[in-house]
Amino acid sequence: MEAKHEKAGKRGWADSHAHLNHPNFDGDISEVAEKLAEERFQVLNVAFDLPSAERGIELARTYPHMKASAGVHPHDAESVSDDALSRIRGMAEDENVVAIGETGLDYFRNRSPKEAQKKILVEHLKISRDSGKPVIIHCRDAFDDILPIFRENFDPDIGGVLHCFSEGADEARRGLELGFYISFAGNVTYKTAGRLREAAKVVPAEKLLIETDCPYLAPQPMRGKRNEPLFIQETAKLLAEVRGVTVEDIARGTAANYRALFLKEEPEQAEIIYWIRKSLYINVTRNCSNLCTFCSRVDSPFVQGHYLGVERDPTAEEILSAIGDARPDELVFCGFGEPTMRMKVIKKVAASAKQRGLKVRLNTNGHGSLINGRDIVPELEGLVDVISVSLNAPDKESYNRICRPADPENGFPAMLDFIKRCRDVFEVQATAVDLPEGVDIPATEKLAERLGVKFRLRAYDMVG
Secondary structure (H helix, E strand, O other): OOOOOOOOOOOOEEEEEEOOOOHHHOOOHHHHHHHHHHOOEEEEEOOOOHHHHHHHHHHHHHOOOEEEEEOOOHHHHHHOOHHHHHHHHHHHOOOOEEEEEEEEEEOOOOOOOHHHHHHHHHHHHHHHHHHOOOEEEEEEOOHHHHHHHHHHHOOOOOOEEEOOOOOOHHHHHHHHHOOOEEEEOHHHHOOOOHHHHHHHHHOOHHHEEEOOOOOOOOOHHHOOOOOOHHHHHHHHHHHHHHHOOOHHHHHHHHHHHHHHHHHOOOOOOOOOEEEEOOEEEEOOOOOOOEOOOOOOOOOOOEEOOEEOOOOOOOOHHHHHHHHOOOOOOEEEEOOOOOHHHHHHHHHHHHHHHHHOOOOEEEEEOOOHHHHHOOOOHHHHOOOOOEEEEEOOOOOHHHHHHHHOEOOOOOHHHHHHHHHHHHOOOOEEEEEEEEOOOOOOHHHHHHHHHHHOOEEEEEEOOOOO
16 A cells, blocks of 8 residues: 555545455455545445445444345355245345345356356345345346346346446446446556447446456556555546546545435535536526536436525525635536526625636526526626537527426527627637437537537536
8 A cells, every 4th residue: 555645625535345354355445444534535345245244244244334135246246045045035124235236147267157146146146135225236248148137136226336447338328217326446547448438428427436346356456466555546537538537526426426325315405506627617596597408407416416495596695605716617507507697796796806816617598588588698798708508409499398498489590690690709618418318419510500509518417
């Protein structure tokens, strides 16, 4: 553990799949555990057989920052008896056991017959459903065979994770559609892992987990060493680079997902300002004049691990106090709601920011003038530098289907008029989300060109 490690925010890191219950750690587990506590690591020690499950529970009872799972690896599926399944059910009742598994299919090594693996996988999924605890899935060279089993036996309301994901982007999307989280390990850092890195780009931040699978799969800079939870930061660096965010964004988001899936923790108090990369975002309101099909504002108001579900809209004074003397590359009015529903707050906060020489961006659906019953562009001049408008469709019919505006007759034309009025005053870009259900992106881009503004395509489910 000679490498230098950084703390990742107030809630630290979460290794969602480790094996500190492996004999490789017997000689120095206390030292490893102490260091992890210092670095604010939460660790889930995943069972691969009954003794490792028992050892994981023992570790969880000893170290508050550790949890355990109960299950048997598919390698040993043929030897799993009814008594063993009964023992797993008993362990599932322990408060320190937060998941079932690891279980699944492994056709790469085929250490147990395929039919035995399928049978025991189904039994684990039953235990998951009965206990209400998420399932941890190991799948290697068996993706097409495992999906039908999930469709019949997996409960997305309880949840689960495709651990040490080793497939491509299409397979990731199929797993996500079934309701799984997806976890990446050190193998995503390997030079030959281009397909896996493509998969890492498409997983929504709220479904992303990170793991070590230690003592195996040390990330590229540590290959040849015993892997351990502290090395997870190397994997985080690669994921941050691939996804265009910071290491802190990865740490915060994956730790929040770990707490939500395995610990069933309620979100912390909602944030009214939040950092992504070097930009400081302002969560002005959760109210909006649209109810977009792709927006998680109502059901899951999270962005890169930040919880934005404010119970009430913050005042300008509260926002300015939260900003303090921070000096971001840009200050962004955003959140999940429509900022222009609170023009007085925008103007007061933006005026303060401009006095300090800060760059200001407004992310909007373009309904500001419609909402306020007047042309708001003159009021924003001198206060805002960049305006990003959610265009999302090339025509009114498509726009109403995707964005579901409160005023379907006037929403689309009002947005177009707002863009036209802004383009000679501000730097303006129009954006669209690449939705799986389909939208004519080329036509949407051409509309932006006719409007005389830049166009940016946003990845579906990649908020922030």
